[in-house]
Amino acid sequence: MEVTKVTAMLDLIVESTRRRVKEIDSSVPVEERQIQSLEKSIRTRKQNGVNPVIAEIKFRSPSEGLIRSYEDPAGIASGYVDAGCAGISVLTNPEFFGGDNSFIEKIRPQTAVPVLRKDFVVDEAQVRETAALGADAVLLIAAVLGEELGGFIEYTHGFGLEALVEVHDEAEMENAISGGARIIGINNRNLKTMKTELETTRRLGPLAAGRGVTVVCESGITGPADIREMRKCCDGFLVGTYLMKAEDPAKALEGLVCA
Numbered sequence: 001m002e003v004t005k006v007t008a009m010l011d012l013i014v015e016s017t018r019r020r021v022k023e024i025d026s027s028v029p030v031e032e033r034q035i036q037s038l039e040k041s042i043r044t045r046k047q048n049g050v051n052p053v054i055a056e057i058k059f060r061s062p063s064e065g066l067i068r069s070y071e072d073p074a075g076i077a078s079g080y081v082d083a084g085c086a087g088i089s090v091l092t093n094p095e096f097f098g099g100d101n102s103f104i105e106k107i108r109p110q111t112a113v114p115v116l117r118k119d120f121v122v123d124e125a126q127v128r129e130t131a132a133l134g135a136d137a138v139l140l141i142a143a144v145l146g147e148e149l150g151g152f153i154e155y156t157h158g159f160g161l162e163a164l165v166e167v168h169d170e171a172e173m174e175n176a177i178s179g180g181a182r183i184i185g186i187n188n189r190n191l192k193t194m195k196t197e198l199e200t201t202r203r204l205g206p207l208a209a210g211r212g213v214t215v216v217c218e219s220g221i222t223g224p225a226d227i228r229e230m231r232k233c234c235d236g237f238l239v240g241t242y243l244m245k246a247e248d249p250a251k252a253l254e255g256l257v258c259a
């Protein structure tokens, strides 16, 4: 029963996203620019013995409801940068995650780290829009794109952007690697049950070892101990709720970066 209900939730998100896609203005020019590489940022930090953490800006979610009352995303982002994040993940879905495209435009000019645009990409117009907004990378979810994943990865790279390709099981991991993914996010949250299990990264991380990809452990990180425990199975981390629930998100992040 529960599974059917939550699958309907993902369908709902994808459906509402398709409505937003119709409103994208594809005549907005995409300016030529040098992107900041998330892949490089993660690798450099790892080599320097610092935990690479992509810190997320997310005010609400279907599983948590309201996570933090709204405040200027640019202020949170600059705290994250000072605390040594490897990148900033920005939710732009308004209906379910309290995000907005304008968050990217607000954050980008004052941010010296890669910015990841997090949304439910179902159409190439959203990838083009991501480039126009000035982000450096875009999330592509294997479970949403299925057989089209490889084509979307190629399209993304064609814009000079990087893709964080999200997987949740063995088949999606293979689809991502054969589709040309360079950065793979293992989502510990089961999108059907909404539960998080770090076990997912423990199981799937080793499948990517030695295959030239950068692996990010996503969702359900609840503090420095999780980072210390999981870092042998991945290259970096993506953390949202734990930081956004903290009174001082930047201070909470410092504890993860130095864990």
Ligand SMILES: O=P(O)(O)OC[C@@H](O)[C@@H](O)c1c[nH]c2ccccc12
Pocket (backbone or CB within 6 Å): 056, 058, 118, 119, 166, 187, 196, 218, 219, 220, 221, 238, 239, 240, 241, 242
């Ligand atoms: O808040 P958490 O449990 O730290 O998780 C962050 C991030 O992984 C999560 O926001 C996320 C992972 N994949 C997504 C896809 C869409 C929206 C959100 C997400």
